[in-house]
Amino acid sequence: MVIRSRVYKGEYRDSIFLMRISQQLGSLDGVRQASALMATDANKCLLREAGTLTDEVERAGPNDLAIVVDTVSPERAEEVISKxxxxxxxxxxxxxxKVEVIYRTLDAAAEARPDSNLVLVSVPGAFAAREAERALELGKHVMIFSDGVPLENEVRLKRIGRERGLLVMGPDCGTSIINGIGLGFADVVNRGPIGIVAAAGTGAQAVSSLISAGPGVSHVIGTGSRDLHxxxxxITMLMGIQYLADDPGTQTIVLISKPPAPTVSKKVLDAAKQVGKPIVVCFLGGDPKIIEEAGLIPATTLEDAAVKAMAVQRGEKPKSMIFSASFDEVRKTAEEEYSRLEPGQRYIRGIYSGGTFCNEAMLIVRDxxxxxxxxxPLKPELKLEDSNRSREHTFVDYGEDEFTAKIGKPHPMIYHELxxxxxxxxxxDPETAVIxxxxxxGHGADMDPAGALAKTIIRAKKIAEEGGRYLSVVASVCGTPQDPQDLTSQEEKLRGAGAVVMPSNAQAARMTALIATRGKVWERMVEEKL
Amino acid sequence: MREPARFLREPKIINVGAKHFYDDLKSQGADTVHVDWRPPAGGDREMADLLDKLKKL
Structure with a gap:
């Protein structure tokens, strides 16, 4: 293999653009690895670890763009760099x-558009707080998509925002939908009376997509993953609740988060109690009792939150739902899958792109x-020694830093290779029963993820078959028919490859539990509504 | 109930950073402008912070 690089001095490009370039170059013939990145110390460190740091890139600075390729020949390397x-x-x-006017700074844009009221910041983490603070000084609400912003900066920005009555969504806020406009990674949803405040981006995407098929969504306010620490x-969740309380277009509210710190949990529930609109609370993996005691509606899964919010909105009693299809139908599907397994195939292997989904599936399988x-892991002792090697039932979140930031790969929502x-x-693995x-x-995700994974599903099933086994694959797609990728056709592609496609991640996790146990968990699932 | 926030009724967005998000906003018909952000002070954050302080003097 041949490693070649090229440095473009003083040429800045944003990380999403560079990620897409890296991905496209990496998929070209004769390319083992390709990276387009800014030559920051962190990125140089990644290249050094991967053994692809050249002298030229070593000498480059954080404001220089570098292309590094590992290819079959020097000629191919030159072609790929030209490309x-x-x-x-x-x-x-x-x-x-295409862009009518390009502004160089936030100040210039704000001066030209004094009526602007929201700033979306997606610059590198080291500079994000600086831009966000300027936005607040200019009297504008902020959404910070960037991660890598120190916690003390988050606290400071949010306090400034609170003082001035300005919302700070993020840092690390992947998803918001304001008046039907998706910011960051968001699905195209139908408008309606249900508002969401969420500390988890994929959680917000899941709940808003499901509600889109029902009464519809007013706003989704993302808080960033650390807001409830x-x-x-x-601060942001409390302000978000107040905004939705005051919004005449919002009649029902859903709150989504991992279990907050106890003092924060109390503050949030106390504030929610005062709102006077029905509020469904999903603290994924938390204790539903404290929510019930606060007079609010607890939900155990993302789908449960959506289903209950829709029921309340329609004036019905909120009920839990295990499967949307009839029990007979679900049992038949599970039986068709597990009847073909060999006795040694006992384990579920979850291979995830969304951390919240991975967490939710583990909670369901645990119960x-x-x-x-x-x-x-849900408990420290369940941490995999090596994330690349499964042990019994295993769930891997490929959105974690070890698979993205640390090895310089794009997020699994746009990059599927890992x-x-x-x-x-x-x-x-002869012990794998079901994947x-x-x-x-949605916006921001790959244009045809099911197409890419369907090919692999077919190959995976073939590998198992060659080993004398049947391999079951269960999947769920988070999205809507209006998304650029179209939910229906994406689901069809997966079905066409032989996957069992369930309408939600929770239902998919339950289906794998049925398959792996040969239906043994059925009664408990139905009786205890797990 | 207080007056509902204007940014919820009528978001007017300044996109600072990834051009991809500007394209997404435009494709949704959003009222938005794009800032083609570059690292200040040649990417030296300490220098950038210093310049910010000078500006405020």
Whole structure:
């Protein structure tokens, strides 16, 4: 293999653009690895660890763009670098042609558009707080998509925002929908009377997509993943609740988060109690009793939150739902799958792109079957020693830093290679009964994730077959028919590859529990509504 | 109930950073402008902080 690099001095490009370039270059023939990145110390460190740091890139600075390729020949390396250059020139041309006015700074844009009221910040983490603070000084609400912002900066920004009556969504806020406009990674949802405040981006996507098929969504306010930590104190969630309380278009509210710090939990529930609109609370994995005691409606899963919010909105009594299809139908599907398994195939292997989905599936499987190992375990002792090697029931979140930031790979919502490799590895393991997958659609996600994974599902099933086994694959797709990728056609592609496609991640996790236990958990599932 | 927030009724958005998000906003018909952000002070954050302080003097 041949490693070649090229440095473009003083040429800044945003990380999402560079991620897409890296992904496209990496998929070209004769390319083992390709990275387009800013030559920051952190990125140089990644290249050094991967053994692809060249002297030229070593000498480059954080304001220089570097292309590094590992290819079959020097000629191929040159071709790939030229291709990268072409893509960058093309993008610059498009920017000049399509964007009416390009501003160089937030101040310039704010001066030209004094009536603007919301700033979306997606600059590198080290600079995000600086832009966000300026936005607040200019009297504008902020959504910070960037991660890597120190916690003390988050606390400071949110306190400034609270003082001025301005909302700070994020840092690390992946999803918001304001008056039907999706910011960051959001699905295209139908408008309606249910508002959401969420500390988890994929959680917000799941709940808003499901509600879109019912009464519809007013707003989704993302808080960022650390908002309900003790230090931050839930400032954004508390303000978000108040905004939705005051919003005449919102009649029912859903709150989504991992269990908050106890003091924060109390503050949030106390505030929610005062609102006077029905509020469904999903503290995923938390104790539902404290929610009930506060006179609010607890939900155990993301789907449960959506279903209950829709029921309340329609004036019905909120009920839990285990499967949307009839029990007969579900049992038949599970039986068709597990009747073909060999006795040694006992384990579920969850291969996830969304951390919240991975967490939710583990909670469901824990209650039905028992513990599962993971790189984001429910208990410290269940942490996988090596995230690349499964042990009994295993759930891996490929959105974790160890698979993205640390090895310089794009997020699994737009890059599938690592999940594809893992699917094939699990297919070769004679103990694997069923592979469980999530697929996330919407703005920001890959344009055809099901197409990419369907090919791998077919190969995985073939590998198992060659080993004399049947491999079951269960998947769920988070999205809506209006998404650019179209939910219906994405689900069809997965079905076409032989996957069992369930309408939600929770239902998919239950289906895998039925398959792995040969239906033994059925009665408990139905009786205890797990 | 207080007056509902204007940004919820009528979001007017300044996109600072990823051009991809500006494209997404435009495709949804949002009222938005794009800031083609570059690292200040040549990407040196300490220098940028210093310049910010000078500006405020």
């Amino acid at each position: 990268a250059r072409e893509m960058m020139v093309e993008a610059a041309k498009e920017l000049a042609e 003790d230090e931050v104190g839930g 039905l079957i028992g513990d599962a190992y993971s790189n984001i 999940r594809q490799k893992r699917m094939l590895a699990e297919a070769s 469980l997958l999530d697929i996330v659609l």
